[in-house]
Amino acid sequence: xxxxxxxxxxxxxxxxxxxxxxxxxxxxxxxxxxxxxxxxxxxxxxxxxxxxxxxxxxxxxxxxxxxxxxxxxxxxxxxxxxxxxx
Amino acid sequence: xxxxxxxxxxxxxxxxxxxxxxxxxxxxxxxxxxxxxxxxxxxxxxxxxxxxxxxxxxxxxxxxxxxxxxxxxxxxxxxxxxxxxx
Ligand code: FES
Ligand code: FES
Numbered sequence: 320x321x322x323x324x325x326x327x328x329x330x331x332x333x334x335x336x337x338x339x340x341x342x343x344x345x346x347x348x349x350x351x352x353x354x355x356x357x358x359x360x361x362x363x364x365x366x367x368x369x370x371x372x373x374x375x376x377x378x379x380x381x382x383x384x385x386x387x388x389x390x391x392x393x394x395x396x397x398x399x400x401x402x403x404x405x
Numbered sequence: 406x407x408x409x410x411x412x413x414x415x416x417x418x419x420x421x422x423x424x425x426x427x428x429x430x431x432x433x434x435x436x437x438x439x440x441x442x443x444x445x446x447x448x449x450x451x452x453x454x455x456x457x458x459x460x461x462x463x464x465x466x467x468x469x470x471x472x473x474x475x476x477x478x479x480x481x482x483x484x485x486x487x488x489x490x491x
Contacts, residue, residue, distance in 0.1 A: 341427045342481035343459055353476065355484035360446035361491060370486055372458045373429055380486060390439065395428035398441035400456055400466060400486065405447060 344374040356380040360402065369399040430460040442466040446488065455485040 348354045358370070369382035373395075376383045382399035389395060434440045444456070455468035459481075462469045468485035475481060 340475070340479045342479045342483075343429045343475070344481055344483050349482060351482055353472070353482055353484040355487060357487040357489055359489050359491060360449065363446065370456075372460070374458070374483065386439070389426070389429070393426045393428045395430055396435060396437055396439055397428075397430050397460065398439040401441060401443040402488070403443055403445050405445060 347374055347379050363402055363404055366404050368402045370402060371399055373397045433460055433465050449488055449490055452490050454488045457485055459483045
């Protein structure tokens with residue numbers, strides 16, 4: 320077996336896929352055209368509340384720590400937005 | 406020319422790539438292990454401030470509307486978190 324030349328169909332396929340833009344959100348509220356959430360900051364209960372930016376949380380729009388598994392699986396470096404009352 | 410059978414190297418390559426987990430953040434602060442931002446909500450200046458969750462904003466962690474181009478290019482449905490003072 321020899322590695323396919325870079326002009327092979329397989330290599331072309333890989334190149335094309337690697338530059339294709341990917342969706343960030345695979346599963347959350349896919350019936351909505353655009354998922355926008357609002358927080359009235361005066362209603363925050365805790366000193367610090369973490370909001371998800373990885374789109375993997377089981378408690379979206381809140382962060383449940385799922386970014387850690389996502390980062391480990393993909394080499395990504397995403398994390399939450401922390402809302403602090405002071 | 407005939408389309409490669411599904412057991413061809415090219416088809417295997419495509420299948421493997423299509424199920425591989427992808428990073429959400431391609432570019433922002435890649436020297437950081439985990440990108441976490443904090444907002445002290447009492448310091449918010451405007452009635453509504455939009456924070457980015459698509460990782461495409463030129464003003465991250467703020468939203469600059471780049472989610473619209475991302476959604477159009479990928480079929481995704483992501484949008485910002487809106488922080489409202491009341
Ligand atoms: S679970 Fe998504 S940022 Fe924490
Ligand atoms: S630019 Fe990222 S959510 Fe608007």
